[in-house]
Amino acid sequence: MTDKSDVNESLLKFPCDFTIKVFGLRSDEFEAVVFTIVNKQVPHLSDHAIQSRFSKNGKYQALSITLHIDSKEQLDRIYQDLSSSPHVLMAL
Numbered sequence: 001m002t003d004k005s006d007v008n009e010s011l012l013k014f015p016c017d018f019t020i021k022v023f024g025l026r027s028d029e030f031e032a033v034v035f036t037i038v039n040k041q042v043p044h045l046s047d048h049a050i051q052s053r054f055s056k057n058g059k060y061q062a063l064s065i066t067l068h069i070d071s072k073e074q075l076d077r078i079y080q081d082l083s084s085s086p087h088v089l090m091a092l
Contacts, residue, residue: 015070022082023090026054026061033087034063041078042067060089 012018020038024030031052039045051064069075082091 012069012072012075014072015068017066018069018075019064019066020078020082021092022063022065022088023092024061024087025089026059027087030061030087031063033085034065034082037081037085038065038067038078040081041074042069 022034024034031050035045035050045065045067049066053062053064054060055062067078069078079091082088
């Protein structure tokens with residue numbers, strides 16, 4: 001039997017470096033929109049923190065963003081903000 005306190009405990013230990021993957025349709029503004037969303041929660045985000053790749057046919061763009069995260073709440077806010085954007089198809 002699992003203790004309820006174990007269910008709420010994160011497998012991550014904060015602070016930590018964490019990579020978020022964000023997917024969307026390729027557009028001129030996709031990367032800038034994602035950068036703005038993430039930068040709101042992680043100020044002073046470096047341009048080097050983001051790596052970009054396009055799908056084979058060029059229709060989609062995937063961003064891998066490595067961040068220094070201080071808390072589970074901060075990470076949850078980033079995912080919530082990304083998921084709320086119409087530019088983001090998926091965030092993992």
